[in-house]
Amino acid sequence: QVQLVESGGGLVQAGGSLRLSCAASGRTFRGYTMGWFRQAPGKEREFVAAINWSGGSTYYADSVKGRFTISRDTAKNTVYLQMNSLKFEDTAVYYCASMPAKGRWGTTRTSDFDSWGQGTQVTVSS
Numbered sequence: 001q002v003q004l005v006e007s008g009g010g011l012v013q014a015g016g017s018l019r020l021s022c023a024a025s026g027r028t029f030r031g032y033t034m035g036w037f038r039q040a041p042g043k044e045r046e047f048v049a050a051i052n053w054s055g056g057s058t059y060y061a062d063s064v065k066g067r068f069t070i071s072r073d074t075a076k077n078t079v080y081l082q083m084n085s086l087k088f089e090d091t092a093v094y095y096c097a098s099m100p101a102k103g104r105w106g107t108t109r110t111s112d113f114d115s116w117g118q119g120t121q122v123t124v125s126s
């Protein structure tokens with residue numbers, strides 16, 4: 001059974017930083033693209049960032065480009081999201097997700113990701 005467990009969320013002031021982690025277990029994630037999504041109250045879940053298996057390629061939502069960095073440690077089966085220059089509007093529950101190798105690189109659709117974590121809350125105070 002696949003398990004994705006996020007951690008690292010919390011309360012931070014605007015302009016601050018947080019680093020989220022997503023530990024994956026239960027199967028090999030070789031070839032899988034890993035992604036981060038977020039969902040604010042009353043809004044749909046939206047794409048944040050994704051990284052390929054090797055970690056050599058990434059893509060981001062325009063709203064976080066230049067402020068967030070996604071990375072992965074394949075040996076530890078862990079994905080990270082470094083979030084800098086946080087804004088009030090970054091407040092949301094952040095979810096980690098995996099997409100099989102056959103998935104479409106560059107997609108931002110939640111339906112293309114087949115496994116999800118339980119989420120971690122990020123709250124940015126203005």
